[in-house]
Amino acid sequence: MSQAVSRRLALTIALVAVAGAPLAMTAAEACTRILWNNSKLAVVASRTMDWPESTEPILTVFPRGISRTASHVGPVEFVKDNPAKWTSDYGSIVTSIYGLGAVDGLNEKGLAMHLLYLNSSDFGTRDTSKPGLIATLWGQYVLDKATNVAEALKLLEGVQVIKAEARGHQSNVHLALEDASGDSAIIEYIDGKPVVHHGREYTIMTNDPPYDQQIALLKKQDYSKPSSEMSLPGNVNATDRFQRAAYYSALLPEPRNEREAIAGVLAIARNVSVPFGAPYKGFGIYNTEYRTAIDLTKRLYFFELTTTPSVIWTDLLSFDLSAGAPVQELNPDNINLSGNVTDKFKKVVKAPF
Template sequence: MLKLKFLPVCYSLLLCSVLTATWTQPTEACTRILWNNNDLAVVVSRTMDWPESTEPVLTVFPRGMERDGGRTGDTITVKDNPARWTSKYASLVTTMYGIGTADGLNEKGLSGHLLYLNDTDFGLRDTKRPGVQAGLWLQYLLDNAANVKEALALMKQIQIVMTEAHGHKATVHLAIEDASGDSAVLEYIDGKPVVHHGKQYRVMTNDPTYDEQLALLKKQDYSNPSSDTPLPGNVNPVDRFQRASYFSAILPKPNTEREAIAAILAIARNVSVPFGAPYKGFGIYNTEYRTAINLTDRRYFFELTTSPNVIWADLDSFQLAAGSPVMRLEPDSISLSGDVSEKFRPASKPPF
């Protein structure tokens, strides 16, 4: 059963980075920013930091997609009792390596983000429960849940199974949020699911586990930030976390969507790892891309770090009925700018 934890109010960001400067294991510095109390729109942002390209492709899936949760590309990951389902909801996502979904939202305003967690342990395979390979964990929820509450209920019906791509194991945890501002962080520790559910859960890093992250953050106080508040400026996870928490605490109320997206992307850029920086041996990887989502209006923003432009697409502008084509757009082009909804093209074959 899911272990639900309701802990004290914490932060306003989700960072996938280590919270202790002495942590010696390899880390990734991904960042997710949730802003669910601005009275305008629920908006969220994340950075993807990785040692190589994850081959991101913006993809629109209509309703009625037939899924096999036991496959990782052409490889059968779950041999016994793989989960199979038909998607109830359409979604706009960023895929990774063509075998899973790293980030995205669905037509009901549920969104989510896979982030690295070194301590992830999905446990021994229980063949009595349908298995979903970890790369499709988020897609399963986007396909079938309208909000965070429904997503958590669905998690009781399946088992997430470890997979691998490009030599990297999918040791991940998941952050989800919906258009109401509800939020949850899902982890598997020592083979057991741990869920932190509540609107107050706006910040997360990958290692250590979320329980420990919450305890560590209590030592940092940005509840009364000022222009004299000292901020660290290094690239280590603790310094980035403190900067992100500080800037999140001083965000002004936005008057328009443009202001809200600008605000969370500004923080995401502030805590990003510069592209091409010489961090060999640091266990810290370059930021590959950043996304932002307006859950209220179902608009998806994407910024590749090697491109000077932010692009976006409106999920509602696509044909989403069952039988409509899967649409895709490769974002690695400096010619792309602004609203790219009309630049998506039908996929010759769905990625999964």
């Protein structure tokens, strides 16, 4: 194997799967995040959303100047004392889940986030000395206030993420971040404390077990001589998906253009997607509902619903993101949508969250 491939393989010890915060979660959800941050052309990322029913995804563009209070999930209050409050400094595009929060998105400065399910999440007991940040707004908070991964991590030191519940289900999630420089971080709450994996090498993320255990499992695999005869883990569980994503990420060829860069990460996301009808642990069927891809260099956001034939995309910087501009939304569940859909977004009266 070439030195370049060896370096890329070393860089694939990372994962990112998002399973929408305190939303309806029956038991667990399977997702995968892939970051490609060592090509010469662009920094790109992709993720899958695997879920047993529609999460009712809506693409939403937020301008600057949106005021938020991180206390409620829908009408239910979870942070009664000292909830986090802020006004957004940066515009963003996100994919929402059940209209309750954002699980994936990109801001105008080139910072992206993904929330994925982690059953072993433990947010600990409430410390009212810190502003409480409801988990559904965990990712939105950093998009609103930070320009890069380092700023986001510093920002999050000042708040406490609070687990919530909606539709009878709890929000056990971990957060993946990346920025236009290629920096990356994965944040998990283990035994009540945040555990941060910060570095460009953390490019792949799925679900349980916790990240340090996923890395240990990956190191046991011998990918030093990749070939078409090599056996790879082929099931849909989180460890198999993690290792397949790491293997194929290490072999990505240098893209000739942005189109090939996005195609590269989407190809891996499709490889680790959950086919219709595939069983996931004891939780039933968790098909991949959609895939996103992000060009962090050019601020492009791509979305692929698995029940429609086309990938759609939009240029975040083409929207009016000035304070006072309208929030805009697009329902991607439309078989007629294809290609650049920037002009298909519609203004809404107020921000959904």
